[in-house]
Amino acid sequence: MAVPDRVPPVSLLADAALFLDFDGTLVDLAETPEAITVPPGLRPLLRRLSETLDGRVAIVSGRAIADLERHLDCSAIAMSGSHGLELKLRDGTELPLSAPTGLDVARQEVDRFAATAEGLLAEHKPLGVALHFRRAPAEAARAGAFMADLAARTGLIVQKGKMVAELRADGADKGDAVRAFMTEPEFTGARPVFLGDDVTDERAFEVAAEMGGAGILVGPSRPSAARFRLDDVAAVAAWLEAAAGELQR
Template structure:
């Protein structure tokens, strides 16, 4: 169990001043699954998120490692601010691009990553900003995958992002801190108190940016966090706190 306290009531926080809420997806709003496509998304989640957006005066954003079209495949089209591909693809609620569009990896690099994955037993996932090595079906592959990713990243000027049984190679500048900063510059978020809720190490960037802008982070699940002020034990607890 986390040693961090539970967060204050959401509506009470919003009454203290405008609140801007940033939510991770996998492991935060929905439970982690053995494969990225294996998640179970409650049928009412999309509508509930739209209601939450309205409660917050539009200041709700989803920030995910998934590509935006992948998020839409699971949730449907949502008129909610969102950032996919670890923050490298940011959109306002109306779909307007915020910041620069994500830069994908060259085909030669993607082919090399696929060759490694096929030879070592990883599952791969191509993304607009890079590629992911999944090893949930065989956690013992973590060390081998990380060694490959760090060497490959240093050779090609990439960044390594680690998550729960996933290692990603991404173009430089793809992180959730950038997503928070980009979205917070736009209406209706500008001037509000940012709160970032996430379950994984990649969410620490978003929490750090929220804290730098006067807000705070909420860690989900039993894990250490250097940047969270509060914690919630599971996606079910997150949904309850949000009133979904």
Template sequence: MSDLAPPPPALLSDASLFLDFDGTLVEIADTPDAVAVGADVAPLLTRLGDALPGGVAIVSGRPVHEVRTLIAPAALAIAGSHGLEIAAVDGTIAAPERPEALDAALATSRAFADEHPGTLIEDKPFGVGLHYRAAPSTGEAVTALAEELAATHDLHLQHGKMVVELRLSGRDKGAAVDWLMAEPARHRTVPVFVGDDVTDEAGFAAAVALGGAGVLVGPARATAATYRVDCVADVLAWLDAACREMT
């Protein structure tokens, strides 16, 4: 496995930019509500949205309403819940109905967490996250439970960093990129997707398939991305340099 070069600032000159959130724009925290968003993030996103020909969209596993709050006052398109919710800049949201199967999976997951201290259950509009960052020894049991619930309730099982998530099938971050790239404002641009987790691989693949690029954040690994940076600070520095070059 060979390493990838860092992305040049000029990569964004004719781009539509798609950014994961946790692990990309902010450091991953012990719990989803404990993330610390730097004071420079929202102003940088606003500047990028104004400078890039195809603008900026956040593509996250978080629900749209959480991302909107975390990036405020920046107003961007947001694909939340791994692409199941897509919100336009004006706030309108395209999303499916929440199935009853998720409520059943949520109840079972919460009962499990009550018996396994340190595990955290995250109730999302279209998913259930089972986090074990604070209790790594439960990882095998959490994964086994999630696999059982996915099979029982016909849900998609998504692995992440110290988390497994049950959610509706039919969408992923790659589908979100395809959806957003179909909008007229992005027709003459190329997508650049930036993310850190295995959940971002579909986004990388979709961007590359459309003639664009993927940027992996974190250690080198097998990936569909075409560039790599080491950490969140590197992402923010690269985005700032690219923005300054375009303005």
């Protein structure tokens, strides 16, 4: 993979479908999932982009959809949660959830493990359970080994992210979410553009490229399937504002 270091042109969103990761892309990362601060201009910016792109905007996150809805006004925006396992269309239609076998046991064991060291945090999701160690970086290796062993015993898979490991069902990723949305009438025929910061966004970058679009990496340079890069959350907001202004001319 190449190392993207070009700022995307604002014209990239012309006739595009826009897919946005949440943590680390639209909001800065925090020590815990609930400690994030949503920039005051984010909600109106998302509404403006949705109107300008005729509804071709979707949030694609590792968070559960219910969690996203606590932080955003998503009434007119499609959403995918739990790394592609949850999908909610723009009209509010949701695909049914089916909790994987072994999840209850995994949640209990992750809760117990999180209690063994200060700073570890267990987060229950509709289709998985995450173990955060951002406040306990010294526990990263032990946490990773525990989650790998638990995955093997429960039949779940490990989804690694920035200072977090999640046990979840197999069968979908963020790239699958992009493919699913691109079959919807308002997205069909557009070029997918995906913005994300984490290794969990790489499949979405790949799918966007396969479908004639592009990925935009947010954060420091690293090998990636993305073609372009923006420095941080503030740079994302500035670029989206500029692109929205260009599209409205």
